[in-house]
Amino acid sequence: MTKKWFHCFIRESDREVPSSCPSTLLNAFLVALFIxxxxxxxxxxxxxxFHWxxxxxxxxKFVRGLGMTLVLSFFSLIVSFLLGALFALGQKSRFLPFYFFSRFYVEIIRGTPLLVQILVFFYVIADAFHVQxxxxxxxxxxxxxxxxxxxxIIRAGIDSIGETQLETARSLGLTRFQQYRFIIFPQVFKRIIPPLAGQLVSLIKDSSLLSIISVSEFTLNAQEVNAYTYSTLESYLPLAVGYLLITYPISSLSKKLERTFSYET
Known part of the structure; x- marks a missing residue:
């Protein structure tokens, strides 16, 4: 009996779904009912x-805020992917100024809270360059x-490529550019799709902090509705549900992609 239930709770891999366990729908229903x-x-x-x-x-106003959050997240994802690819290559660069600048950028951003970055960028950098x-x-x-x-994410994907493949490519006379184009990038792209989907979920949630600089996105609109109606829970419950409706499908897709593109090490 103990072994059977342990098998139900602990899977050997994400691909395995034990047939002896209760159905997925029943489990989801029980969890939802408990919550x-x-x-x-x-x-x-x-x-x-409640006063709805x-x-x-x-x-x-809620719908417009939700739409603005999606727009901001979409454009931010595109630009951030381009920046990420650039600085990932920078961390692999032989040109030392580019290498050290890339490392400095990554460590500064990862080592400071997003809230602090928003305040510094908006009140110092954007103001200095007159970005209104x-x-x-x-x-x-x-x-x-x-x-x-x-x-x-991209750098880790590049580092995950076996050195044997690169040595073989060099022995065949491939240039460094050809190694990246034909060997590294095709494999890296497949491996980084799941974590990129997870990063999009984080990006959508992080966009809520833009409310502190009065960007009219989902969170700020909910705060304004609360100020107009004095209905705190009624204003913030739709906010929570809205974010969940956006992020849950993306998170589920991320899990599916992770199973699809998983590879043995």
Whole structure:
């Protein structure tokens, strides 16, 4: 009996789904029911009287904020991928100034909180270069932040390529550019897709911090609705649900891609 339940709880790999365990739908239902009961119990203890009518009047504001979050995240992902690819190559570069600048950029971004970066970039750098558009500034900040992590993802993907393959390529007379084009990049792209999808989820959630510089995205709009209606829970519950509706499909896709593109080491 113990072995059977241990087999149900602990899988040998992500590809394996034990047939002797309860169905996936039943498990999902039980988990959802448990979470729902926790919320029902919590709200019953609070004795909170919900007033959804006031918040419903601002439903268009929620939709616009959600749309702006998606737009900001989309453009930030594109720019951050380009930056990540550039600085990943910089970390492999033989040109020392480019190498050290790439390392400095990655360590600075990864070593400081995003909130601090937003404040410094907006009130110092953007102001010094007279960048007035808050949305452009927001995309630049998110791109620089995510670019450092994407750079590490790509660099790790490059490092995962076996040295034997590169030695074989060199013995065949392939140039360094040809090695990257025909051997490294095709394999790296397949291996970095799952973590890139995970990075997109983080990027969407991190965009909520742009509300501190008054970028009219999902979180700021929810805060404004709360200020108009004095309905705190009614304003922030749709916010939580909205982020979940965006990130959960991407997170599920990330898991699926991870299983699809998994490889044995």
């Amino acid at each position: 729902l009961l926790i919320f029902i119990f919590s709200f019953s203890r609070l004795e909170y009287d 009518a006031g918040v419903w009047a601002y439903r268009v 558009n808050r949305y452009v500034t927001g995309v630049m900040i998110l791109s620089l932040f995510a670019g450092a992590y994407i750079s590490e």
